[in-house]
Amino acid sequence: MNADTAAMIWLALGAYLGLGLLIGLGVAAFGLARLTPGAAHMPWRVRLLILPGLAALWPVVLLRLAGVRAPEDRT
């Protein structure tokens, strides 16, 4: 692997997680109740706790916000 490829990998990872962090902050502030009713009144402590996950899995989170969900998973 040369330095350019390595730089590309880190850049892609950073961009993905950075974008995820922004989206995650938005979701943690405004989107939790829509994701799962139980999370509507989550304290900020817990919101911070799930923020890394929001940054890592933001594509799935956006899909869920758009209402995409496997039929066998009840809400």
Added chain:
Amino acid sequence: MAASFSLVGWNRFKRSYDFALILGVALFFAAHLAAGFLGAPAGQAPSELQVVIRASGAAAFSLLTFILCIGPMARLTPRALPLLYNRRHLGVTCFLIALVHAALVLLWYHGFSQVNAFISLLTSNPRYGSFGGFPFESLGLAALLILFVMAATSHDFWNAVLGPRLWKALHMGVYAAYGLLVAHVMLGAAQGETGLAQAALAGGSALLVAGLHIAAGRREAARDAAETEPADGWLNAGLAADIADGRAVIVVPPEGERIAVFRDGAKVYAVANACRHQGGPLGEGRILDGCIVCPWHGFQYRPEDGCSPPPFTEKIQTYRTRITGGRVFVEAAPQPPGTAIAPSLIEEAG
């Protein structure tokens, strides 16, 4: 018994679990640091940072080995069951220790070069096409990313958002991470970077994890095949007297979900075996204060109707039971979740 007993009991247990975890990690580090400094041949003492790098790598790897052994151990002996509960704290701790390991490696082995440390991590060994010479640090990095995703999604919130299936699939990634790590340590040793003893230990650990999983799988298959032949849609759950008080036996119908047949004093109930939370085996839990408590994370269900006590709203399927000649039979077809069913009563013999 006080209504809050089980709650306090589980919480106190949880606290001592975390305490034991921290104590264990601290002792492991202390022993490793001592061995690292005192055990080195004179004149070849490694730097402090290097010893900490090795100790943290070994601690994270050993913790992961332990985590992977808990599941099959709990299936082989109920005595290992308490370890299952709160297992997620072990996983998060493992990730944090591994993160320290990786950060120190970045600092110590790559931080002093002209090249950016992150670039150097991926390029300092360019033999990606080789097997024995493959850059073992990249394998560690891949494993660390997997551990990160799992630690980040260990909160219950994620189970609800992702759904139990996706969550489970995601967390199966732990086996991929473990494989990568065994390769990380072994290749590292082959390339003269990590210790040979460490590599032998990693190989042994992998064999132990695999062996336990195979043994538990065999035991389960044997149990599934055992005498539960259906007669008129009712399944034989064995002698009522053989069910320990407050515990269950698990019945496997020819098709459909497993059934947990519980005994609470003289009363016998049957409910679905899978917990609504993450599918934990309710039949391996027990009844505390009149509620079935899931062995994995403590969700509760009333045995008489499969409902979680208020304010919770989870419901599992229930099954009709009857006792004939001291033998418990359970109907193979479930009732809708939350259906109340009168218990069968065990008659006192003599």
